[in-house]
Amino acid sequence: xxxxxxxxxxxxxxxxxxxxxxxxxxxxxxxxxxxxxxxxxxxxxxxxxxxxxxxxxxxxxxxxxxxxxxxxxxxxxxxxxxxxxxxxxxxxxxxxxxxxxxxxxxxxxxxxxxxxxxxxxxxxxxxxxxxxxxxxxxxxxxxxxxxxxxxxxxxxxxxxxxxxxxxxxxxxxxxxxxxxxxxxxxxxxxxxxxxxxxxxxxxxxxxxxxxxxxxxxxxxxxxxxxxxxxxxxxxxxxxxxxxxxxxxxxxxxxxxxxxxxxxxxxxxxxxxxxxxxxxxxxxxxxxxxxxxxxxxxxxxxxxxxxxxxxxxxxxxxx
Numbered sequence: 401x402x403x404x405x406x407x408x409x410x411x412x413x414x415x416x417x418x419x420x421x422x423x424x425x426x427x428x429x430x431x432x433x434x435x436x437x438x439x440x441x442x443x444x445x446x447x448x449x450x451x452x453x454x455x456x457x458x459x460x461x462x463x464x465x466x467x468x469x470x471x472x473x474x475x476x477x478x479x480x481x482x483x484x485x486x487x488x489x490x491x492x493x494x495x496x497x498x499x500x501x502x503x504x505x506x507x508x509x510x511x512x513x514x515x516x517x518x519x520x521x522x523x524x525x526x527x528x529x530x531x532x533x534x535x536x537x538x539x540x541x542x543x544x545x546x547x548x549x550x551x552x553x554x555x556x557x558x559x560x561x562x563x564x565x566x567x568x569x570x571x572x573x574x575x576x577x578x579x580x581x582x583x584x585x586x587x588x589x590x591x592x593x594x595x596x597x598x599x600x601x602x603x604x605x606x607x608x609x610x611x612x613x614x615x616x617x618x619x620x621x622x623x624x625x626x627x628x629x630x631x632x633x634x635x636x637x638x639x640x641x642x643x644x645x646x647x648x649x650x651x652x653x654x655x656x657x658x659x660x661x662x663x664x665x666x667x668x669x670x671x672x673x674x675x676x677x678x679x680x681x682x683x684x685x686x687x688x689x690x691x692x693x694x695x696x697x698x699x700x701x702x703x704x705x706x707x708x709x710x711x712x713x714x715x716x717x718x
Contacts, residue, residue, distance in 0.1 A: 401441060401444070401445060403421050403445065403448070404419050404420065404421045404444055404445070405419070405420050405421065406418070406419055406420070406464075407420070408464065408465075409485075409486065409489050410485075410489075411481075411482050411484075411485025411486055411488075411489060412478065412481040412482045412484070412485040414460055414465070414466040414468065414482070415465065415466045416457045416458065416459075416460065416465045416466070416482060416485075416486065417437070417457065417458045417463055417464035417465045418437070418455050418456065418457045418458075418486070419437040419438075419440075419444060419455070419456045419457075420453075420454065420455050420456075421444050421445060421448040421454050422447065422448025422449070422451070422452050422453050422454050423451075423453050424451040424452045424453050425451075425452055425453065425495075425496065425519070425712075425715075425717075426452075426453045426455065426487070426490055426492045426494075426495040426496065427447055427452045427453065427454050427455070427495065427496045427497075427498065427708075427712070428455050428456075428457070428483065428486065428487075428495050428496070428497045428498065429443060429444070429454065429455070429456040429498045429499075429503075430456075430457070430459065430483070430497065430498065430499040430500070430502075430503030430504070430506055430507055431456070431458075431459060431462070431500060431501070431502075431503050432499075432500045432501020432502040432503050432504070432525070432526075433501055433502050433627045433630065434572075434573070434576055434615075434619065434624060434627050435462070435500075435501070435503075435615075436458050436462050436463040436615065436618055437456040437457060437458050437463060438611075438614055438615065438618075439456075439500065439695070439697060439698065440454075440456040440498075440697065441611075442697065442698065442701035442702075442704075442705060443498070443697060443701065443704065443705050443708065444456055446705040446709070447705070447708065447709065447712075450709055452496075452712065453490075455486065455490070457482075457486065459479070459482070459502070459503065459506070460473075460474065460478065460479065460482055460626065461474065461625070461626020461627055461629055461630070462622065462626055462627060463618050463622060464618075464622075467622060467623075467625065467626040468626075468629075469625075470629075471557070471629040471632035471633045471636075472633065472636060473629070474626075474629040474630050474632070474633040475633050475636050475637055475640055476506070476509045476513070476637050476640060476641065477513075477640060479506045479509070479630075480506060480509050480510045480513050480514065483497075483506065483510055484510075484514060484517060487517055493516075493517065494516070494517055494518065494519040495517070495518065495519060496518075496519050496520050496521075496522070496712055496715075497510060497511075497518055497520075497521050497522070498521075498522045498523070498524070498708060499521070499522075499523045499524065499526075500523075500524040500525055500526075500695075500696070500697055501524075501525050501526060501694070502526075502630050504523040504524060504525055504526040505526055507521055507523055508521075508523065508526075508528045508649060509641070511649045511650075511651050511653075512641075512644050512647055512649065513644075515649075515650055515651050518651045519651075519715060520651060520652045520653070520654075520711060520712070520714075520715060521649075521651055521652070521653045521654070522653070522654045522655075522656065522707070522708050522711055523653065523654075523655050523656070524655075524656045524657065524696055524697060524704070525656075525657055525658070525661055525663060525664075525694060525696065526663065527655060527657075527669065527672065527673050527678055528649055528678070528681055528682055529672075529681075530645070530646060530647075530681055531638065531641050531642070531644065531645050533642075533645055535638075536634070536635040536638040536639075537634040537635060537637060537638045538551060538552075538555060538631070538632075538634040538635045538638075539635060542555070545584065545586055546586070547589070548586045548587040548588060548589060548591065548593070548596075549584070549585065549586050549593075550585040550586075550587075550593040551631050551634070553587070553592060553593050554628045554631040554632065555631065555632055557625075557628075557632065559592075560592075560593075560594070560624065560628050561623070561624060561625060561628070563592035563593075563594045563595065564594050564624055566594075566595070567594060568616075569615075569616035569617070569619050569620045570612060570613060570616040571599055572594065572616070572619070572624075573612050573615045573616050573619065574599055574600055574603075574612060575594065575597040575598070575599055575600075576597070577607065577612060577615070577695055577698075578600040578603065578604065578607075579597065579662070579693065579694065580600075580660070580693055581598075581662060582660055582661075582662050582665040582666075583662065583665075583666070584662065584666045584667070585597075585662065604699070606698060606699045606700075606701070607698060607699075648680075648681050648682065648683060649681060649682045650683065650684065651684065652684045652711075652714075653682050653684060653685050653686070654685075654686045654687075654688065654707065654708075654711045655673070655682075655685060655686070655687050655688070656688050656689075656690060656696060656704060656707055657673065657687075657688075657689055657690070657696070658689075658690055658691070658692030658693050658694060658696045658699070658700070659689050659690065659691055659692070660691075660692060660693045661692070661693055661694045661696070662693075662694060663694065673687060673689075674687070686711075688707055690703055690704070690707075
């Protein structure tokens with residue numbers, strides 16, 4: 401990690417902080433919630449040492465990047481525009497893209513809106529779903545899972561912020577990063593999700609207390625509002641994506657998921673990923689299921705790094 405450099409880049413009207421290493425074809429690594437560029441600390445030097453120019457931004461609202469206050473500044477148009485601005489900054493017509501969690505959602509929509517800018521995609525944890533024409537994203541989830549569902553509780557500005565503030569930042573990060581439950585994130589009536597999540601009594605061997613502290617220190621500086629705003633923009637995203645209803649992802653894709661990822665174990669996602677509908681929407685698709693949980697690129701970093709590299713090597717050198 402000593403060879404990783406940092407800078408802030410003006411893109412799409414805001415400043416994004418990036419971590420960067422290596423030379424060669426551009427590989428963008430897009431993190432999720434609650435996360436920062438540091439999520440990719442294992443993949444950055446690995447891919448750089450194998451001949452790639454690796455760039456991992458703090459997405460808007462996170463870390464050392466700008467964090468617009470309004471949720472309306474976190475639509476797919478804004479988030480994809482940020483990534484296009486990064487490609488333009490580096491003078492690259494195309495890049496490989498790797499996304500996890502919300503980073504995967506952004507990457508899917510980058511491929512939907514601007515497929516000519518993506519050479520190949522590796523997404524982790526969140527598969528591509530076609531837009532439901534009958535129900536807005538957040539509204540549908542709230543109706544299905546109720547007020548205890550974490551996305552429901554993230555909707556009201558200030559609610560989740562107040563709940564999270566009752567815990568120190570290290571505890572909050574442990575509750576998320578070390579989560580092993582496979583049932584959905586739904587708190588009992590009258591309970592906030594951050595209070596409901598267990599604080600693990602031990603730290604697994606794939607991460608250290610010092611590494612978790614890196615996250616805690618950064619979120620203590622930036623707060624969580626930027627991350628919550630991704631969820632607060634979900635209904636706007638439903639309206640904005642109407643022209644792409646029924647569209648397919650046509651770029652080459654490798655999809656990785658942990659077999660114990662709570663998002664994989666609920667709402668029929670396992671059956672969807674292993675079935676025909678996903679492949680009909682993403683025709684050029686390879687699916688890899690690994691032994692692991694949600695933060696797969698950290699928990700199983702060696703396997704994930706090798707899966708990324710094996711995909712990248714399928715493309716001829718320019």
